[in-house]
Amino acid sequence: MNDKNLIIFDTTLRDGEQSPGASMDIDEKVQIASALEKLKVDVIEAGFPIASKGDFSAVSEIAKSIETSTICALARALEKDISIAADALKDASNPRIHTFIATSPIHMEKKLKMTPLEVIETAKKAITLAKTFTNDVEFSPEDAGRSDLKFLCEVISVAIDAGATTINIPDTVGYNLPHQFGKLIDNIINNVKNSDKAVFSVHCHNDLGLAVANSLSAVMNGARQVECTINGLGERAGNAALEEIVMTVRTRRDIFDCDTNIDTKNILKTSRLVSGITGFPVQPNKAIVGKNAFAHESGIHQDGIIKSRETYEIMRAEDIGLVSNSLVLGKHSGRNAFKQKVEDLNIMPKTSSEFDDLFYRFKDLADKKHEIFDEDIINLVSNMIVKHSSINFNYMNVSTESGKKPHAHLVLNIDGDLKEAKSDGDGAVDAAFNAIEKIVQSKSKLLLYSVNNITSGTDAQGEVTVRISKNSTVYNGHGADTDIVKASVLALINALNKLKENPESNSIKKSGI
Numbered sequence: 385m386n387d388k389n390l391i392i393f394d395t396t397l398r399d400g401e402q403s404p405g406a407s408m409d410i411d412e413k414v415q416i417a418s419a420l421e422k423l424k425v426d427v428i429e430a431g432f433p434i435a436s437k438g439d440f441s442a443v444s445e446i447a448k449s450i451e452t453s454t455i456c457a458l459a460r461a462l463e464k465d466i467s468i469a470a471d472a473l474k475d476a477s478n479p480r481i482h483t484f485i486a487t488s489p490i491h492m493e494k495k496l497k498m499t500p501l502e503v504i505e506t507a508k509k510a511i512t513l514a515k516t517f518t519n520d521v522e523f524s525p526e527d528a529g530r531s532d533l534k535f536l537c538e539v540i541s542v543a544i545d546a547g548a549t550t551i552n553i554p555d556t557v558g559y560n561l562p563h564q565f566g567k568l569i570d571n572i573i574n575n576v577k578n579s580d581k582a583v584f585s586v587h588c589h590n591d592l593g594l595a596v597a598n599s600l601s602a603v604m605n606g607a608r609q610v611e612c613t614i615n616g617l618g619e620r621a622g623n624a625a626l627e628e629i630v631m632t633v634r635t636r637r638d639i640f641d642c643d644t645n646i647d648t649k650n651i652l653k654t655s656r657l658v659s660g661i662t663g664f665p666v667q668p669n670k671a672i673v674g675k676n677a678f679a680h681e682s683g684i685h686q687d688g689i690i691k692s693r694e695t696y697e698i699m700r701a702e703d704i705g706l707v708s709n710s711l712v713l714g715k716h717s718g719r720n721a722f723k724q725k726v727e728d729l730n731i732m733p734k735t736s737s738e739f740d741d742l743f744y745r746f747k748d749l750a751d752k753k754h755e756i757f758d759e760d761i762i763n764l765v766s767n768m769i770v771k772h773s774s775i776n777f778n779y780m781n782v783s784t785e786s787g788k789k790p791h792a793h794l795v796l797n798i799d800g801d802l803k804e805a806k807s808d809g810d811g812a813v814d815a816a817f818n819a820i821e822k823i824v825q826s827k828s829k830l831l832l833y834s835v836n837n838i839t840s841g842t843d844a845q846g847e848v849t850v851r852i853s854k855n856s857t858v859y860n861g862h863g864a865d866t867d868i869v870k871a872s873v874l875a876l877i878n879a880l881n882k883l884k885e886n887p888e889s890n891s892i893k894k895s896g897i
């Protein structure tokens with residue numbers, strides 16, 4: 385093991401997806417996995433294959449498409465979980481099975497109804513089985529943060545003897561304090577006799593807002609893998625935020641004697657992609673990736689920055705991929721200028737026909753919006769996965785007037801036939817959605833509606849995410865336009881197309897652990 389290397393294990397697609405309301409479909413998961421690979425994440429936890437058909441397919445598609453990052457699948461310490469995880473990983477270049485069982489008194493007694501001895505035996509059996517599929521096996525004693533230290537060391541020692549190559553210490557309920565969690569890691573590493581045979585990892589939840597602090601304290605005490613998520617997504621209050629861990633370690637090289645492989649210039653782009661797909665906006669004052677993280681409002685600060693950047697900035701905005709909000713292109717910009725910009729932003733599509741499509745979308749946007757910023761172009765690329773759709777937007781007329789009910793007239797092209805409907809609603813978006821439902825008759829339920837502005841200004845593009853469900857299957861839809869109502873209509877149509885194309889298999893049926 386290289387002591388100077390801090391392994392970044394991203395669990396946005398597994399624990400992150402366990403955030404209430406953050407389910408993603410398979411295409412979206414593959415898109416995020418590809419962004420994580422570009423970010424140079426070492427390990428991508430792609431899902432929990434036993435949880436649903438959708439989860440299994442997502443892990444297996446990601447395993448096929450990712451080449452450099454290790455692809456990890458989660459499995460309880462059960463035979464069926466492990467063999468299904470192995471099956472989902474069969475095409476991965478570098479597969480890892482992550483198996484877990486709880487070790488805290490409360491979990492063993494109340495949840496598992498198992499004795500400590502049974503837990504040890506079950507863990508040993510699970511790791512031995514996982515080793516028959518891959519050499520790279522991670523073991524987590526769930527709720528380690530509330531487990532008895534002596535018992536924890538015993539389980540870990542057996543796990544390493546059984547072949548676990550990574551031992552992950554989860555603070556499952558986010559209960560620990562930084563000094564305590566750091567000491568726990570130090571104690572484990574020093575008391576487990578075979579600890580030199582495994583990499584020690586941590587997985588901290590943010591219930592008390594301490595996930596990042598606890599993870600960093602663990603790193604200072606010998607942990608060499610951190611499990612984290614983009615934007616700190618995750619079960620309940622979330623997991624440690626990847627961007628905060630990575631930038632702290634990099635910025636405070638005077639404190640940390642290790643560093644990550646992360647290409648930090650891709651941090652902002654990945655954060656925006658995850659926010660757009662999940663519909664979870666990033667709070668403006670969020671560390672590293674919030675809109676205000678590098679904005680200086682006060683005159684004194686602005687004056688200081690002009691004189692010397694270091695007066696008020698400890699990191700460079702460019703290092704996380706924040707390109708200055710300069711006006712880049714407009715309606716008269718030609719193909720070559722656009723190509724140069726796309727190359728500078730490092731987001732060139734793979735094929736020339738995809739580039740042509742992107743250029744067409746850019747021109748279309750430039751007709752509506754005078755100033756095209758880098759963020760607009762990045763967003764156009766993020767929304768590029770277009771497939772042939774059965775339901776297409778054709779025409780919309782929405783009116784709102786004081787004292788009158790908002791009214792919408794929608795025309796959709798469904799498999800070549802124009803279908804129209806008119807409806808009232810509580811607002812312009814509601815009226816438009818009601819008209820769409822009159823045409824499509826999906827009988828789906830709207831679970832989430834979220835709007836995010838891509839840049840500032842009243843002509844900024846609004847990015848809308850909708851989440852609908854039918855028969856407990858969830859479908860996400862995205863749309864962007866300078867007109868918020870049109871963006872909303874496009875987002876709903878996108879979700880309805882997914883429902884129509886794939887009533888079951890391509891979508892995620894939620895089932896946590």
Ligand code: KIV
Binds near residue numbers: 527555
């Ligand atoms: O929080 C937790 O304990 C987990 C484990 C499965 C690692 O997510």
Ligand code: ZN
Binds near residue numbers: 399556587589619
């Ligand atoms: Zn977790």
